[in-house]
Each structure stands twice: as C-alpha cells, then as structure tokens.
Amino acid sequence: MTRTVACLDGLDPDYLAATATPEWDTIAEEGATGVCDGLVPSLTNVNNVGIVTGRHPTKTGVTANTFLDDGDRVYVEDARFLRCWTVLAETADEGADVIALVAKEKLRRLVGDGGVVAASAQEPPRWLTDLVGDPPGIYSGDASAWLLDAAVAVADARDPDVLYVSTTDVVPHKHAPGTDAADAWVAALSDGLGRLREFGPVAAVADHGMNHKDRRVDVAALLADAAVPAETVRCIRDRHVYHHQNLGGAAYVYTDDPAAATEALEDAPGTEVVDRATACDRFRLDPERTGDLLVLGDERTVFGPINEGDDRVDRVNLRSHGSIHERDVPFLASTGEEVAESVEIFAAVGLGSSDQT
Ligand SMILES: [Zn+2]
CATH class of the missing domain: 3.30.1360.110 (Domain 2, Phosphonoacetate Hydrolase)
Structure with missing residues (x-):
C-alpha cells in the first residue's frame, strides 16, 4: 500500500470550479474536500515546507523565497534553512520507504533531507526516466501531468510506503481558470490522483491560490x-x-x-x-x-x-500570488479527514504527529 500526498502548486479554488474533475469528485464522495487556509506569505517555498513538515513558519523558519540574513539576500533553496525535520524524513527514519517527486531542484533540496529518495523533473535521475520517460521542460504546461504520471509509475513499480508529489504552477501563472490550457492541467491533476488512489489513501492540497x-x-x-x-x-x-x-x-x-x-x-x-x-x-x-x-x-x-x-x-x-488573497486553497482527502490548514494534509493520511504545529 502506498499513501500519497500531493501538493498541487497554484491550484486556486477557482480552477477546480471551472473544470470537470470526475476523479477528484469520486475521491471526495468517499472522503472529504473543501477549502482550507494556506500560509502567508502565500508562496511556494513557505507552503511546501509547511506541508512537508506539518508545521508553521515559527517552527520551519521558512518565511519567504528570499530573506535578509545578516544583511545578505539569501534564496531559500536547500534544507539548511529548515529548522525542523520533515514528516517525510521522520517517516523514513522509522524505516518506511519514502519517495518524493517534485518539479524543481530547489524544492528537491528542501524536501529531500534524511532518508528520503527525492527526484525532480528539472534534473530527473536515470531510475525515474527509465520508468516514465524524459520529462518536458519544467516551464512546460505538461510538467505537472508528467509528475503525476511519474508518481503513478513509481507507486506501481516500487510500491513505496509514502509518496509525495509536488507539481508546478507554470500553468496558473499564465492561464486563467476555464481556459483550454487550465482545463487540461486541472484534468491531468484530477486524473493522476484518481490513478494514485488505486494504490492506497490519497490526500492533496494546493500551496497557494492565484x-x-x-x-x-x-x-x-x-x-x-x-x-x-x-x-x-x-x-x-x-x-x-x-x-x-x-x-x-x-x-x-x-x-x-x-x-x-x-x-x-x-x-x-x-x-x-x-x-x-x-x-x-x-x-x-x-x-x-x-x-x-x-x-x-x-x-x-x-x-x-x-x-x-x-x-x-x-x-x-x-x-501571481503572495498576498492574503491567495491564501485559500482546496484540499482533498480520501480518508474523509477534514483539513482546516494545509499544514495538516499529511496528518489526513495518518502521517506525522498531531501536536507538531
Ligand atoms: Zn507555488
């Protein structure tokens, strides 16, 4: 059995409302869906780190993509900026087989700490391209669909205990809800989650809106x-x-x-x-x-x-995003767990402790 958590980058609730998502709806019928609070500033790094640690920025230390460190501007793009362990690393430490698939290298460095096997679509390792083929560029509209295809292939071939997949927000940055490109992107996310559900419980949340x-x-x-x-x-x-x-x-x-x-x-x-x-x-x-x-x-x-x-x-x-107005994000949990904040999404499939926020 594989428990999957997906971070759907930039999936504003408006996109879900504008596109037919039969697989999402099927999972929601057996489980739960709704809108929850993401973290502010409503940015990818802040929220992705919140999601994989199950903690707020008071604990993670990740408050932006860039901050001033002793007068120097530093990009937050590797795990040395993280002030706590991720749920992924903690679960791997307990002996579980944990795999993380993310869009960019900067995120792989942020979440690939400890015993986690982590790979990015930007620089995918050979074992992954052997399974699923070469990815489109990370700025391609198809990069998110490729990541979900990769997640399905990994669940099938390697049967990990825990699978984390994090997509990219290149489509919502460029295309409004209801456009053809947005429809294709949302449909691919929904379809991928439906296929992952066949391997075990699935939970998904967006990092921020748009x-x-x-x-x-x-x-x-x-x-x-x-x-x-x-x-x-x-x-x-x-x-x-x-x-x-x-x-x-x-x-x-x-x-x-x-x-x-x-x-x-x-x-x-x-x-x-x-x-x-x-x-x-x-x-x-x-x-x-x-x-x-x-x-x-x-x-x-x-x-x-x-x-x-x-x-x-x-x-x-x-x-774009970053403000309070991109804080509302959709969630989905096949387990039926209600999610009030995106940092609770791993807990929705029984991973991480509940007292860590
Ligand atoms: Zn994002």
Missing part, C-alpha cells in the same frame, strides 16, 4: 522618496523569474525606522503595512526571518521596481 494582478507599487522607491533608510525584499523573489517576473503580493522591509517607513507607504494604493510583531502573531512567522515590516498587497496589487520614469505606481498584467 489571482490576476494589474497594479504594481514600487515600495523601495517610495521609501527612498521619503528618505527612509530601508531595504526592501520581495518575498516571491527567486531564480525562476519566468513564471511571475518576481512580482508578488508580499514584501519585507528592513529598516531602523519602521514608523517612518510605515508613514511613507501610507498612501500607496492597495498596500497594507504590518509591523513584525503583528505579522508574526497573525501568520505564525519566525521573527528572526521576518522583516521589520511586512507589506501586503490587495487582490490586484504586486510589488516591484518601476525602472522607467518617476511613477511609483503603474499598471501591469500578470497572474
């Missing part, structure tokens, strides 16, 4: 205009700019004068400024890895530099 964004606010320039010494770090920033152009709905501001910085951002449209203590309390963040301020966008607003002219606000056209 919304159309049409306004950009240049936080760093507004702070410079007001002569507030500060460093602005966009939480979404990583090496993979193709999806989201590093524009998302959350930023950390590091400054010795939070009051002045807050005042400088007061009139920025679609912008909410939260101090560190409030942010850590509200979103269960690790204060050592949270800016002096957390800046959050409304549903349509992202943060990033406007390189031309003197405008501090301009129009953009993209789909």
Whole structure:
C-alpha cells in the first residue's frame, strides 16, 4: 500500500470550479474536500515546507523565497534553512520507504533531507526516466501531468510506503481558470490522483491560490522618496523569474525606522503595512526571518521596481500570488479527514504527529 500526498502548486479554488474533475469528485464522495487556509506569505517555498513538515513558519523558519540574513539576500533553496525535520524524513527514519517527486531542484533540496529518495523533473535521475520517460521542460504546461504520471509509475513499480508529489504552477501563472490550457492541467491533476488512489489513501492540497494582478507599487522607491533608510525584499523573489517576473503580493522591509517607513507607504494604493510583531502573531512567522515590516498587497496589487520614469505606481498584467488573497486553497482527502490548514494534509493520511504545529 502506498499513501500519497500531493501538493498541487497554484491550484486556486477557482480552477477546480471551472473544470470537470470526475476523479477528484469520486475521491471526495468517499472522503472529504473543501477549502482550507494556506500560509502567508502565500508562496511556494513557505507552503511546501509547511506541508512537508506539518508545521508553521515559527517552527520551519521558512518565511519567504528570499530573506535578509545578516544583511545578505539569501534564496531559500536547500534544507539548511529548515529548522525542523520533515514528516517525510521522520517517516523514513522509522524505516518506511519514502519517495518524493517534485518539479524543481530547489524544492528537491528542501524536501529531500534524511532518508528520503527525492527526484525532480528539472534534473530527473536515470531510475525515474527509465520508468516514465524524459520529462518536458519544467516551464512546460505538461510538467505537472508528467509528475503525476511519474508518481503513478513509481507507486506501481516500487510500491513505496509514502509518496509525495509536488507539481508546478507554470500553468496558473499564465492561464486563467476555464481556459483550454487550465482545463487540461486541472484534468491531468484530477486524473493522476484518481490513478494514485488505486494504490492506497490519497490526500492533496494546493500551496497557494492565484489571482490576476494589474497594479504594481514600487515600495523601495517610495521609501527612498521619503528618505527612509530601508531595504526592501520581495518575498516571491527567486531564480525562476519566468513564471511571475518576481512580482508578488508580499514584501519585507528592513529598516531602523519602521514608523517612518510605515508613514511613507501610507498612501500607496492597495498596500497594507504590518509591523513584525503583528505579522508574526497573525501568520505564525519566525521573527528572526521576518522583516521589520511586512507589506501586503490587495487582490490586484504586486510589488516591484518601476525602472522607467518617476511613477511609483503603474499598471501591469500578470497572474501571481503572495498576498492574503491567495491564501485559500482546496484540499482533498480520501480518508474523509477534514483539513482546516494545509499544514495538516499529511496528518489526513495518518502521517506525522498531531501536536507538531
Ligand atoms: Zn507555488
């Protein structure tokens, strides 16, 4: 028997509502489905690590894709940033055969700690391509479908006790719910989960949602205009700019004068400024890895530099995430366990302890 947990990257509830998903519905009929809370900032690393550890950022230490570490900007992309074990590693440590299949190498390094056999679609090992063939590129719309095919092939050929599969959000970043590309992506996810159900219990959750964004606010320039010494770090920033152009709905501001910085951002449209203590309390963040301020966008607003002219606000056209508005995520559990937060998804198939959050 294989227990499978899937992290469906960027599967906003709107996508499920717009597409027929017969296999998802069948699992939901015997089990449970609904919408639960993801973590804020609503980013892949923050949430994927929350999911695989079953813990909040207070415990994981992963509060963004990038944070300021002693004044240096560091990309959170390997397990040294993790402050606790994953459920995967703990289960492997107890002697279980645990396999993790993820889209990118950065995630493989984050979740492939301990005795976990981990592979990515970006640089798949030979044993995996022998089973399922070569993957499309990780920026291909078919990369998620390939990962689910790979999961089915691995369940069939290797019969692991636990299988974790994490897909990519390249499709929802580019395509709105109900479009042909989105329909094909959602149908492939549903179909893959249906096939995995044949090997044992299945639970799935998204890491974050996705919304159309049409306004950009240049936080760093507004702070410079007001002569507030500060460093602005966009939480979404990583090496993979193709999806989201590093524009998302959350930023950390590091400054010795939070009051002045807050005042400088007061009139920025679609912008909410939260101090560190409030942010850590509200979103269960690790204060050592949270800016002096957390800046959050409304549903349509992202943060990033406007390189031309003197405008501090301009129009953009993209789909992205990071804010509170991409926090709601769908879950599915063949076991019938109700899931209130995405960090509970491993517990929904009986893995990990319940007192760890
Ligand atoms: Zn994601």
